[in-house]
C-alpha cells in the first residue's frame with residue numbers, strides 16, 4: 001500500500017475523551033472512530049488488524065477441531081424465554097420490536113440460538129463431540145462503556161459452544177479450549193493468564209478468565225509470580241488426547257491465580273510471600289463449563305448408547321476479538337506510539353522515502369516495495385511529499401514493527417537502514433539483504 005493512496009486519518013491533537021493509552025493511540029493512529037457511545041467504526045488500518053486477529057483465532061480453532069459458522073445478530077426473544085434469560089439478562093440486553101410487534105433482541109451471546117440449531121439437527125450420541133463457533137458482533141448495553149474498544153457496547157467476540165455426551169467429554173472440550181487459547185494469545189504477542197473466575201449470567205461452576213496484566217485493566221487480580229514464567233510456545237498438542245490437554249490445564253492453572261470475584265485471602269496466604277502479586281488485568285477471554293443448564297431448559301438431548309435420551313453437556317468459550325486490539329496496545333507501546341507484535345501488524349514493514357522526488361531514491365523505494373510484495377509481504381510505503389521527521393513520527397505512531405529508511409546518502413554506498421520499532425536499533429544493509437531479513441523474520445511468525 002502507498003500512503004498517498006491510503007486512508008489513514010492520523011490525529012495531530014491528543015483526543016481529550018481518551019482516558020487510557022490504547023484508546024488514545026487507536027484514535028490518534030486513525031484505527032477507529034466513535035459512532036456513538038461504545039460503538040465504533042473501524043477505519044481501514046484498524047479493520048486490517050481486526051481481520052488479522054480474527055485469522056489467528058480461526059487458525060487456532062481449526063487446529064482444535066472446532067467448526068466455524070455464523071449466526072445472526074438479531075434474534076427472536078422466544079428462544080431466550082425458553083432458557084429464562086430474556087428476563088434474567090436485565091438492562092444489558094438491547095431489546096427491539098419488529099414491525100409486527102414481535103420482541104427481538106441484539107444478541108449479547110448465543111447459547112440459546114446454537115442450542116436450538118443443535119436440537120434441530122443432532123439426535124444421536126454418535127454425532128458427538130461437536131464444537132461450533134463464530135466470530136460475530138455482540139451488543140451489551142453496558143452501564144459504563146469506556147476505554148474505547150475495551151468496554152464497548154457493540155464488540156466483536158469469538159464465541160464457541162461444545163456439545164458432549166458426558167461431563168468428562170465436556171471437561172475435555174474445556175481443556176481443549178484452554179490449550180488453544182494459550183497459543184492464540186501468544187501468537188498475538190500476549191501473555192494471557194488463565195485465572196479462576198466467576199461465571200455471571202452465563203452460568204456454571206467451572207470457569208476461567210484469561211487476563212493480560214496491565215495497569216489500566218479493569219479487574220484486580222491476585223497470583224503466584226511463578227505463573228508468569230510459563231509459556232506454551234510452539235508445542236504440538238494432539239487435541240484429541242485427553243491426558244495431554246489435561247496436563248496443560250494443570251500446568252497453567254495449578255498455581256494461585258484469581259480475579260477479585262473469586263479471590264480467597266486464606267489460600268493466597270499459602271503462596272510464599274515473595275511470590276504473591278496483586279495487579280490489574282484485562283480480560284481477553286473466558287471459558288465455561290455449565291453442564292446441562294441450557295440443554296435441560298431447551299430439550300437438547302441425544303439418544304445415548306443405551307437408546308435412552310441424554311441431555312448434552314455444554315460449555316461456551318469466548319475471546320474478546322475487538323477488545324484484543326486495546327489489550328495488545330496496552331501491553332505493547334511507548335511514548336511515541338504503538339508497537340505491533342509481528343503476528344498482528346497491519347503491514348509487515350514501512351518504507352520511508354527521505355527524498356521524495358529524487359529519481360534514484362524513488363526508484364530504490366519502488367524496487368523495495370515490489371520485492372517485498374513479490375515475497376508475499378505487505379509493505380506500507382510512505383511516498384508522501386513530507387519532511388522526514390513527519391514520516392518517522394507517523395511510522396512510530398502506527399507502530400509497524402520494521403521500518404526501511406531509504407535516502408540518497410545511504411544509496412550512494414548501496415545501503416538502506418532497517419530499524420526495529422521495538423528496540424529502536426538500526427542496521428545498514430543492502431536493499432536485497434533487508435528484504436531477505438524481513439522474509440526470514442516473518443517466516444517464523
Ligand code: 5CA
Pocket residue numbers: 108109110111140142149150151152153154155157158159160202283284285286316317318319320321322323
Ligand atoms: N458466551 C460466553 C462465552 S462464548 C460469553 O459471552 N463470555 S463473556 O461474557 O466472558 O465474553 C467473552 C469475552 O468478550 C470476554 O472475555 C471479553 O474479552 C469480551 N467482552 C465482554 N464484554 C465486552 C465489552 N463490553 N466490550 C468488549 N469486549 C467484551
